[in-house]
Amino acid sequence: MGRYVARRLLQMIPVFLGTTLLIFLMVHSLPGDPVLAMFGDKGADPATLAAKRHELGLDKPTWQQYLFYMRDMLLHLDFGTQIRNGLPVTDVLGDAFPITLQLATLAFAIELIFGIGLGVIGGLRAGRLADNLILIFTLLIISIPVFVLGFIIKMVFAFNLGWIDPNVSTQPEWGELIAPAIVLGFLSLAYVARLTRTSMAENLRADYMRTAVAKGLPRRRVIGVHLMRNSMIPVITFLGTDIGALMGGAIVTESIFNIKGVGGVIAESISRREGATLVGLVTILVIVYLVTSLLIDLLYAVLDPRIRYA
Amino acid sequence: MSIIDKTAAVPAPRGGDHTGPLLEVRDLHVEFHTRDGVAKAVNGVNYSVNAGETLAVLGESGSGKSVTAQAIMGILDMPPGKIPQGEILFRGEDMLKMSEEERRKIRGRKIAMIFQDALSSLNPVLTVGYQLGEMFRVHHGMSKKDAKVKAIELMDKVKIPAAKARVSDYPHQFSGGMRQRIMIAMALALEPDLIIADEPTTALDVTVQAQVMDLLAELQQEYNMGLILITHDLGVVADVADKIAVMYAGRIVEQAPVHELYKRPAHPYTRGLLDSIPRLDQKGQELYAIKGLPPNLLKVPTGCAFNPRCPKADDLCRTEIPALVPVTEQNGADLPGRKSACHFWKETIHG
Amino acid sequence: MPDVTKTATVEDAVATPSVDASAPAEKPEKARSLWGDAWADLRRNPYFIVSSVLIALLLLISAWPTLFTSASPTAGDLVHHFLSKPELSKVGSAEWLGYDQQGRSVYARLIHGTSASVTVGIAVTAIVTVVGGIMGMISGYFGGMIDAVLSRLTDVFFGIPFLLGAMVVLQAFVERTVWVVVFALAFLGWTQITRVMRGAVITIKQADYVHAAKALGAGTTRILFRHILPNAMAPVIVVATIALGGYISAEATLSYLGLGLAAPTVSWGVDISAGVAQIRVAPHVLLWPSIMLSLTVLAFIMLGEAVRNALDPKLR
Numbered sequence: 002m003g004r005y006v007a008r009r010l011l012q013m014i015p016v017f018l019g020t021t022l023l024i025f026l027m028v029h030s031l032p033g034d035p036v037l038a039m040f041g042d043k044g045a046d047p048a049t050l051a052a053k054r055h056e057l058g059l060d061k062p063t064w065q066q067y068l069f070y071m072r073d074m075l076l077h078l079d080f081g082t083q084i085r086n087g088l089p090v091t092d093v094l095g096d097a098f099p100i101t102l103q104l105a106t107l108a109f110a111i112e113l114i115f116g117i118g119l120g121v122i123g124g125l126r127a128g129r130l131a132d133n134l135i136l137i138f139t140l141l142i143i144s145i146p147v148f149v150l151g152f153i154i155k156m157v158f159a160f161n162l163g164w165i166d167p168n169v170s171t172q173p174e175w176g177e178l179i180a181p182a183i184v185l186g187f188l189s190l191a192y193v194a195r196l197t198r199t200s201m202a203e204n205l206r207a208d209y210m211r212t213a214v215a216k217g218l219p220r221r222r223v224i225g226v227h228l229m230r231n232s233m234i235p236v237i238t239f240l241g242t243d244i245g246a247l248m249g250g251a252i253v254t255e256s257i258f259n260i261k262g263v264g265g266v267i268a269e270s271i272s273r274r275e276g277a278t279l280v281g282l283v284t285i286l287v288i289v290y291l292v293t294s295l296l297i298d299l300l301y302a303v304l305d306p307r308i309r310y311a
Numbered sequence: 312m313s314i315i316d317k318t319a320a321v322p323a324p325r326g327g328d329h330t331g332p333l334l335e336v337r338d339l340h341v342e343f344h345t346r347d348g349v350a351k352a353v354n355g356v357n358y359s360v361n362a363g364e365t366l367a368v369l370g371e372s373g374s375g376k377s378v379t380a381q382a383i384m385g386i387l388d389m390p391p392g393k394i395p396q397g398e399i400l401f402r403g404e405d406m407l408k409m410s411e412e413e414r415r416k417i418r419g420r421k422i423a424m425i426f427q428d429a430l431s432s433l434n435p436v437l438t439v440g441y442q443l444g445e446m447f448r449v450h451h452g453m454s455k456k457d458a459k460v461k462a463i464e465l466m467d468k469v470k471i472p473a474a475k476a477r478v479s480d481y482p483h484q485f486s487g488g489m490r491q492r493i494m495i496a497m498a499l500a501l502e503p504d505l506i507i508a509d510e511p512t513t514a515l516d517v518t519v520q521a522q523v524m525d526l527l528a529e530l531q532q533e534y535n536m537g538l539i540l541i542t543h544d545l546g547v548v549a550d551v552a553d554k555i556a557v558m559y560a561g562r563i564v565e566q567a568p569v570h571e572l573y574k575r576p577a578h579p580y581t582r583g584l585l586d587s588i589p590r591l592d593q594k595g596q597e598l599y600a601i602k603g604l605p606p607n608l609l610k611v612p613t614g615c616a617f618n619p620r621c622p623k624a625d626d627l628c629r630t631e632i633p634a635l636v637p638v639t640e641q642n643g644a645d646l647p648g649r650k651s652a653c654h655f656w657k658e659t660i661h662g
Numbered sequence: 663m664p665d666v667t668k669t670a671t672v673e674d675a676v677a678t679p680s681v682d683a684s685a686p687a688e689k690p691e692k693a694r695s696l697w698g699d700a701w702a703d704l705r706r707n708p709y710f711i712v713s714s715v716l717i718a719l720l721l722l723i724s725a726w727p728t729l730f731t732s733a734s735p736t737a738g739d740l741v742h743h744f745l746s747k748p749e750l751s752k753v754g755s756a757e758w759l760g761y762d763q764q765g766r767s768v769y770a771r772l773i774h775g776t777s778a779s780v781t782v783g784i785a786v787t788a789i790v791t792v793v794g795g796i797m798g799m800i801s802g803y804f805g806g807m808i809d810a811v812l813s814r815l816t817d818v819f820f821g822i823p824f825l826l827g828a829m830v831v832l833q834a835f836v837e838r839t840v841w842v843v844v845f846a847l848a849f850l851g852w853t854q855i856t857r858v859m860r861g862a863v864i865t866i867k868q869a870d871y872v873h874a875a876k877a878l879g880a881g882t883t884r885i886l887f888r889h890i891l892p893n894a895m896a897p898v899i900v901v902a903t904i905a906l907g908g909y910i911s912a913e914a915t916l917s918y919l920g921l922g923l924a925a926p927t928v929s930w931g932v933d934i935s936a937g938v939a940q941i942r943v944a945p946h947v948l949l950w951p952s953i954m955l956s957l958t959v960l961a962f963i964m965l966g967e968a969v970r971n972a973l974d975p976k977l978r
Binding site for chain 1: 814815817818819821822823824825826827829830831833834836907911914915918919921934938941942945948952955956957959960963964967
Binding site: 211226 | 384385386415416417418419420423424426428431432433435445446449450481483497
C-alpha cells in the first residue's frame with residue numbers, strides 16, 4: 002500500500018506540471034495585451050509599456066515565465082498578482098473561493114442524499130413504475146443543460162412564485178444558496194441516482210445475494226448489509242471525482258444567480274487575459290482533482306478487499 | 312402454529328414429532344414467464360428425503376434439478392418464476408403456504424444450502440468470519456464477539472487450517488476447496504435438518520472434489536442430516552448417495568437406490584448417462600455420447616421429452632407422456648424404491 | 663460543460679463491464695451476432711424508436727431548413743414586436759412561436775439554428791472518437807512506457823476543467839465559427855474516449871480468443887483490427903453517443919456565456935443568451951430554443967442508453 006501511494010504521488014507530479022503548463026501556454030497564446038489594456042484608451046508611450054512589462058516579467062520567454070511562476074507558487078505559495086489592479090491572486094481567490102466552496106458543498110449534499118435515495122428506490126423496484134419514473138426523471142435532468150434548468154428555476158421560483166430572490170447577496174446565507182445548489186447539483190444527482198440504481202439492480206442478481214437469502218437473513222439485513230456494501234462502491238467513486246467537477250462547473254450557476262464566486266473571477270480573467278489568476282485557479286482545481294482521485298483509489302481498496310495495490 | 316415453535320419445544324430426537332419423510336416434494340411445477348414465452352422448468356416432480364438419508368438428483372443443466380432445489384429453499388426469483396402447482400412438505404407442513412417470515416426462519420436454520428460456485432456465492436466485501444458469524448447473530452441473537460468464536464469453531468470443524476488466523480480473511484483469499492469448505496461450514500452452522508448441495512464440487516479440482524465430498528458425508532453422518540445432492544456427475548454420486556432421482560426436462564425419469572441404478576438402469580436416458588462414463592476396461596473403444604441437445608424448455612417435445620434423442624423411441628413415445636411407474640423384476644417381484652418413466656422400461660432394464 | 667466529463671466517469675463504470683458480458687460471445691463471426699442480438703432488441707425498444715425518429719428529424723432540419731420554414735432567421739422587422747404573444751395555433755408560420763427583440767421569427771431561428779448544434783455535436787464526436795480511439799487503442803494494447811506516457815498525457819488534459827479550458831481556447835479566436843467551437847470542445851474532449859477505449863482494449867487483450875489469435879501467428883495489425891477493435895467498439899459507441907448530447911449542451915452553454923458562437927451565426931445558444939435579458943417580459947424567446955436544445959440532447963442520450971442496454975444483457 003505504501004509503495005502504491007508513493008508511486009501514485011510520483012505519477013501526480015508530471016500530471017500536475019503538465020496541466021499547469023498546458024493552461025499557462027493556453028492563456029499566454031491568447032491575443033491581446035494585458036499591459037496595454039491596463040492603460041485603457043489613453044494609451045501610454047512605448048517606454049512605459051516596456052518598463053511595466055519588465056516589472057511584471059512579461060518580457061521574458063514563456064517557459065521562463067512559467068518556471069518563475071511555479072517556483073514562486075511552490076516555494077512561497079505566491080500565485081502572482083493581477084496585472085490590472087496589482088492585487089495578489091491569493092487575495093482575489095481567497096475572496097471568491099469560499100463562496101464557491103459553500104455552493105459546491107451544498108450541491109454535493111443534495112446530490113448525495115437525493116441521488117442515492119432515488120437510486121435505491123429505483124434499484125429495489127427495478128422494472129416497476131417507481132423505477133421507470135425515476136429513470137425518466139433523471140433522463141430529463143441529464144438532457145436539460147444546466148443554464149436552462151437554472152433559468153427555469155429562477156423563472157418559476159423567483160419571478161412567478163416569489164419564493165427566492167433572483168440574485169444571491171454578496172455574503173450569502175446557506176438558505177439563499179439552496180436554489181443555486183439544486184441547479185448545480187441536479188445533473189450529478191441524476192447520475193448518482195442512475196449509477197446507484199444500476200449498481201443495485203446488478204448486484205441484486207449476484208450469487209451472494211441468493212446466499213444471503215438462503216441463510217435466512219431478514220430482508221433489511223440482506224439489502225442493508227449485503228447489497229449496499231457492494232452497490233455503493235462505484236457510487237462512492239463517482240461522488241469523489243465529482244467534488245472537483247462541481248467547483249469547476251459552478252461558473253454557469255454563479256452567473257445565473259449573480260453569485261460572487263470563482264465563476265466571475267474566471268470570466269473576468271479570461272476577458273482581461275489575467276494569466277496568473279487563471280493559472281492559479283486551475284492549479285487549485287487540479288490539486289483538488291488529483292488529491293480526490295488518489296483518495297478515491299485508496300478508499301476503493303478499503304471498500305473492495307479484492308483490490309490490492311502492488 | 313409454525314414448525315419452528317413445535318421443534319423448539321421438542322429438542323431431543325431430531326425429526327421432531329413428525330413421522331414420515333423429513334422433506335417431501337409433491338407434484339411440483341415451476342415455470343418462468345419470459346419475453347419469449349413460458350418456460351416450464353419443473354413439470355410435476357415428486358421426491359422425498361428422510362433424516363440421515365442422501366438423495367442424489369441427477370440431470371443435465373436445464374433439467375430442473377436446481378430450480379426444484381431453489382423452490383424448496385424459497386429463493387426462486389418470483390417473478391419471473393412461478394409455482395402454479397404442487398406442495399413442498401417439510402415435516403408434514405406445506406412450506407408454499409407459509410408466510411415469508413415463517414419461511415425465512417426455516418432457511419439457514421432448518422434447511423440450508425450449499426452453492427456451486429463458492430467464490431461468487433460468498434459476499435466479496437465481507438470477511439468469512441463475518442459471514443459465518445452472521446448466522447448466529449441473526450438466528451440466535453449472539454453478540455459479535457461470540458459469533459466470531461463460533462465462526463472459528465466452524466472453520467475448525469470443516470478442517471480449515473489456522474482457522475483463528477484466517478477468520479478475518481476475505482473469500483478471494485482462500486483456495487477453491489477452502490472456499491467450498493466455508494460454504495459447507497455456513498450451511499452447517501445451525502445444524503439444520505436438511506442440507507441441499509447444488510453441485511458442491513463441480514467448480515473444484517478433481518483431487519479436491521473427493522475431500523469436499525468426504526467431509527460433507529462425514530458431517531452428514533455426525534449430525535444425522537438429510538442431504539439432497541444435486542449433480543450432473545455420476546461419479547460423485549456413487550459413494551455418498553442412498554438413492555438417486557434422474558431428471559430430464561423438468562420431470563423425474565427414473566428413481567432408484569444408488570447401486571441398483573448403476574447395475575440395471577431402467578430408462579434409456581440413464582443408460583446413456585452411464586454409458587458415457589469413460590471406463591478403464593473399455594480403453595481404445597469409442598466413448599458413447601447421447602446424441603442431440605437438451606430440450607428447449609420453451610417448446611418441450613410432445614410425448615416423452617427424451618424421444619428425439621432416444622435410440623428406442625417409436626410413435627408411442629412421440630405422442631404419449633410416459634408416467635413414472637414402479638419397476639419390477641421380470642417375474643413381477645417388487646423392486647422397492649425403483650420407478651421409471653419410460654414406455655419401454657421392461658426392455659431397458661431386462662433387455 | 664461538466665456533463666461531458668461526468669458521463670465519462672459514469673460510463674467508465676457502467677459501460678465497460680459490457681465487454682465482460684459480451685466476452686464469451688466473441689470471435690469475429692460471433693461478434694456479429696452480438697450486434698445482431700442488439701439490433702433485435704433495439705427494434706423493440708420505444709426509447710430507441712423515439713430517439714431515432716427525433717434524430718432523423720433533426721438531421722433533416724439541419725440539412726434543409728427551408729423545408730420547414732420560409733421565413734428568414736436574420737431579417738428582423740420591428741413591426742413584429744417581441745412582446746406580442748406567440749400565436750400557437752398557426753403551426754409552422756413565422757409568427758407561430760412569436761418574435762424576438764429584433765422582430766425576427768423565433769420559429770425561423772429555431773429551425774435555422776439546428777444545424778449549428780447538430781454540426782458541433784456530430785463533428786466533435788467524430789473527431790474525439792477517432793483521435794481518442796486511436797490513442798486508447800495504442801495505450802491499452804502496447805502498455806508499458808507508451809501507456810504510461812499516453813496515460814499521463816490524458817490525465818493532463820483531463821485535469822483541466824472542461825468548461826474553463828474551452829473558454830480559454832475560445833477566447834484565443836477573434837471570430838468564433840462553428841469549427842472553432844468544434845476545435846475547442848474536441849481539444850479537451852478526447853480524453854474521455856481514450857480512457858474508455860483503453861479500458862476496453864485492456865480487458866479484451868486478455869481474452870482467450872486474442873491469445874488464440876496470437877498463438878496462431880496473427881500479426882499486431884490483424885489482432886488489433888480484426889479481433890480487438892470490433893469488440894472494443896461497443897462501449898466506445900455508447901459513450902460517444904451519450905457524449906454527443908453533452909457536446910451540444912456544452913456548445914450552447916459556451917454561447918450562453920458569450921464565449922461560444924456569436925451573432926450573426928444563428929444558434930440556440932446565442933438565442934438563449936440573448937433571451938436572458940427579456941426573461942421576465944418575453945420568456946418565449948428563451949423558452950423555445952431551450953426546449954429544442956433539451957430535446958436534442960435528450961434524443962442523443964436516449965439513443966446512447968438504448969444502444970447500451972441492447973449491448974449489455976446484464977442490464978436487462
